[in-house]
Amino acid sequence: MILVLVDHDRGELDPLSLRALTAARKLGQDIEAVVIGKDGAGVAGVVGEYGAKVLHVATHADITDYTPQASGRALKDLVEKLNPAAVIAAGSPRGNEQLAHLAAFLDAPMASDCSSITLGSPHVVQRARWAGNLIEEANVHSPLLIASIFPFSTEPESANAGAATLSEFQPILEASDTVVRVLSRDSGESKSGGVTLTDAKVIVSGGRGVGGPEGFSKLEELAALMEGTVGCSRVVTASGWRPHAEQVGQTGSKVAPDLYIACGISGAMQHIAGMKNSKTIVVINTDPEAPILNYADYAIIGDLHQVLPALTSAVREAKG
Amino acid sequence: MDVLVCLKRVPLAGGTLILTPDAKDIETKHLGFGISPHEENAVEAGVQLVEQMGGTLTLLTLGPSDAEEQLRAQLAIGATRAVLLETDGQEWDPQGTAAALVDAIKAEETQFDLIIFGAESVDSAGYQIHVRVAHALNRPIVTNVKAMKIENGVASCERVVATGREHYEAPLPAIVTVRDGLNIPRYPSVPGRMQARKKPVDMKKAEPRVPKLEKLNLTIAPSKSTGAEILGNGADAVPALVEVLKKIGAL
Numbered sequence: 001m002i003l004v005l006v007d008h009d010r011g012e013l014d015p016l017s018l019r020a021l022t023a024a025r026k027l028g029q030d031i032e033a034v035v036i037g038k039d040g041a042g043v044a045g046v047v048g049e050y051g052a053k054v055l056h057v058a059t060h061a062d063i064t065d066y067t068p069q070a071s072g073r074a075l076k077d078l079v080e081k082l083n084p085a086a087v088i089a090a091g092s093p094r095g096n097e098q099l100a101h102l103a104a105f106l107d108a109p110m111a112s113d114c115s116s117i118t119l120g121s122p123h124v125v126q127r128a129r130w131a132g133n134l135i136e137e138a139n140v141h142s143p144l145l146i147a148s149i150f151p152f153s154t155e156p157e158s159a160n161a162g163a164a165t166l167s168e169f170q171p172i173l174e175a176s177d178t179v180v181r182v183l184s185r186d187s188g189e190s191k192s193g194g195v196t197l198t199d200a201k202v203i204v205s206g207g208r209g210v211g212g213p214e215g216f217s218k219l220e221e222l223a224a225l226m227e228g229t230v231g232c233s234r235v236v237t238a239s240g241w242r243p244h245a246e247q248v249g250q251t252g253s254k255v256a257p258d259l260y261i262a263c264g265i266s267g268a269m270q271h272i273a274g275m276k277n278s279k280t281i282v283v284i285n286t287d288p289e290a291p292i293l294n295y296a297d298y299a300i301i302g303d304l305h306q307v308l309p310a311l312t313s314a315v316r317e318a319k320g
Numbered sequence: 321m322d323v324l325v326c327l328k329r330v331p332l333a334g335g336t337l338i339l340t341p342d343a344k345d346i347e348t349k350h351l352g353f354g355i356s357p358h359e360e361n362a363v364e365a366g367v368q369l370v371e372q373m374g375g376t377l378t379l380l381t382l383g384p385s386d387a388e389e390q391l392r393a394q395l396a397i398g399a400t401r402a403v404l405l406e407t408d409g410q411e412w413d414p415q416g417t418a419a420a421l422v423d424a425i426k427a428e429e430t431q432f433d434l435i436i437f438g439a440e441s442v443d444s445a446g447y448q449i450h451v452r453v454a455h456a457l458n459r460p461i462v463t464n465v466k467a468m469k470i471e472n473g474v475a476s477c478e479r480v481v482a483t484g485r486e487h488y489e490a491p492l493p494a495i496v497t498v499r500d501g502l503n504i505p506r507y508p509s510v511p512g513r514m515q516a517r518k519k520p521v522d523m524k525k526a527e528p529r530v531p532k533l534e535k536l537n538l539t540i541a542p543s544k545s546t547g548a549e550i551l552g553n554g555a556d557a558v559p560a561l562v563e564v565l566k567k568i569g570a571l
């Protein structure tokens with residue numbers, strides 16, 4: 001049996017977990033899922049649809065919001081009870097963190113960002129390194145495989161199955177498990193049109209070629225028109241032209257919108273790592289030799305300060 | 321306030337990666353070395369805390385003896401001293417690395433109030449070494465911190481997520497992992513560089529352990545092979561792009 005940790009934010013499913021469920025199904029064993037916190041129980045329908053027969057719900061008075069070490073403890077309790085062949089989660093910051101706590105409790109190895117898994121003795125995984133620019137093949141020497149799934153390696157596929165059966169359990173927590181937890185939140189910097197970078201279907205992204213903070217108004221205008229948002233390269237955030245929250249790449253956000261328009265961005269490996277999984281990539285660059293062209297679908301060779309205003313008015317016209 | 325920052329020497333590759341003939345490593349002959357961006361933020365945070373509150377900033381790395389170069393560079397920023405756990409060039413998996421760091425931390429006379437890690441390294445990003453260290457030292461850990469204040473013996477931390485910001489608190493002694501954007505790392509001053517040459521770097525031998533996560537080989541991830549279709553030059557190419565946007569359903 002494969003146990004899949006399904007992550008949720010106050011009851012709302014993390015869509016990356018569906019990719020983890022899909023990847024887990026490929027291992028050819030029964031799938032059971034686990035959510036931490038009783039408000040996760042609402043995902044039983046969709047988790048079942050994606051192939052989990054049972055949804056274990058870790059319920060505890062002290063787990064009211066994200067509490068990573070308590071998650072690790074709950075997973076450990078469940079692993080000891082059910083003895084699964086593998087524990088799988090999405091390769092998201094939360095997925096990795098909760099699995100790391102499990103691995104630390106069990107003193108067992110953990111393989112992060114896996115794109116392929118073969119169960120055996122040893123288990124063999126392929127995992128992303130250098131932000132997905134390299135694929136590493138590795139042996140995992142441990143009866144239990146603890147692995148997270150590289151977010152963009154698996155497309156979610158429904159198994160068209162019915163809702164999972166609920167099974168509640170109460171983990172036995174120690175006081176230290178609940179010290180670190182979300183105490184409060186705020187909604188953060190408001191983005192153009194309220195669309196966040198990782199949710200946006202369209203991202204208009206700017207690099208050094210934009211020339212300065214003022215130049216970004218052209219990008220904002222097009223992004224707003226297309227109901228998307230603005231992204232940027234590290235040169236831009238390092239120069240203080242845009243907030244760090246907008247940075248795309250290895251040390252920024254990893255995004256996969258339907259459309260990514262890269263304006264004045266050269267295509268350094270660390271930038272590519274954050275956007276290469278976009279469905280369609282359009283480049284506007286003065287340099288026909290810019291490396292980003294190797295990753296793009298379409299390109300206009302030219303000055304973005306001329307191309308963008310023309311594009312914005314053409315899009316406005318097309319939208320009527 | 322005594323702070324410890326953990327660093328790792330990594331090759332600095334901007335363009336394409338090239339593999340060694342045995343496909344076990346990347347070819348570093350023509351590359352410089354440094355530390356990962358998040359770790360520069362970690363050192364800057366440590367320097368600021370010691371400036372504000374007094375105390376010491378210690379650096380710790382597990383790596384080849386050449387990693388002294390990275391330690392000296394960060395000593396020049398303002399760290400007090402450094403410890404290098406020297407490897408024999410063998411591979412260390414996250415469990416082995418964490419265990420060696422834990423042994424070294426326990427062997428220190430100083431009880432560090434705060435241990436800071438980078439949130440992920442550029443080459444590995446296993447997301448676990450810091451959690452393992454936290455468990456072994458029985459300390460609370462907050463990861464992916466983008467803003468931090470130390471007040472009344474508590475590290476209050478912010479983490480940026482898709483929906484905004486989350487607030488966490490960890491009573492000291494604690495561990496945090498930090499991200500780019502936490503602060504703006506300073507450049508070393510000339511006197512800083514001079515002093516760094518004389519600051520103590522303790523070299524210790526690290527005993528290798530059998531890796532449970534064992535690297536077999538590396539391959540370069542495939543990219544789109546065909547390259548981009550050039551729609552034209554300048555604003556004249558805009559109508560062609562609009563057609564493309566209609567075709568893919570973006571309009």
Ligand SMILES: Cc1cc2nc3c(=O)[nH]c(=O)nc-3n(C[C@H](O)[C@H](O)[C@H](O)COP(=O)(O)OP(=O)(O)OC[C@H]3O[C@@H](n4cnc5c(N)ncnc54)[C@H](O)[C@@H]3O)c2cc1C
Binds near residue numbers: 236333
């Ligand atoms: C460890 C590490 C992590 C990193 N993480 C990230 C990251 O997360 N995200 C990231 O983006 N970078 C990251 N970087 C930095 C990265 O290596 C590059 O330095 C950066 O992406 C370059 O930004 P750029 O493309 O905007 O600038 P440049 O490389 O300078 O490219 C500017 C481009 O603009 C074009 N141009 C100039 N003028 C115009 C014009 N008028 N119209 C159209 N085009 C024009 C030029 O032809 C050129 O192609 C990282 C680096 C390291 C070492």
Ligand SMILES: Cc1cc2nc3c(=O)[nH]c(=O)nc-3n(C[C@H](O)[C@H](O)[C@H](O)COP(=O)(O)OP(=O)(O)OC[C@H]3O[C@@H](n4cnc5c(N)ncnc54)[C@H](O)[C@@H]3O)c2cc1C
Binds near residue numbers: 327359
């Ligand atoms: C299968 C496999 C193959 C590996 N191959 C190599 C290899 O070819 N070459 C190689 O050098 N390493 C190799 N490593 C080791 C790896 O790069 C790290 O030493 C270790 O795995 C880091 O754990 P992490 O991925 O959780 O943390 P990372 O994401 O790498 O780092 C997080 C933070 O932990 C701290 N940290 C990480 N490593 C160290 C260190 N050594 N000393 C002090 N602080 C540190 C830093 O603060 C860093 O920002 C390999 C590891 C694995 C699992």
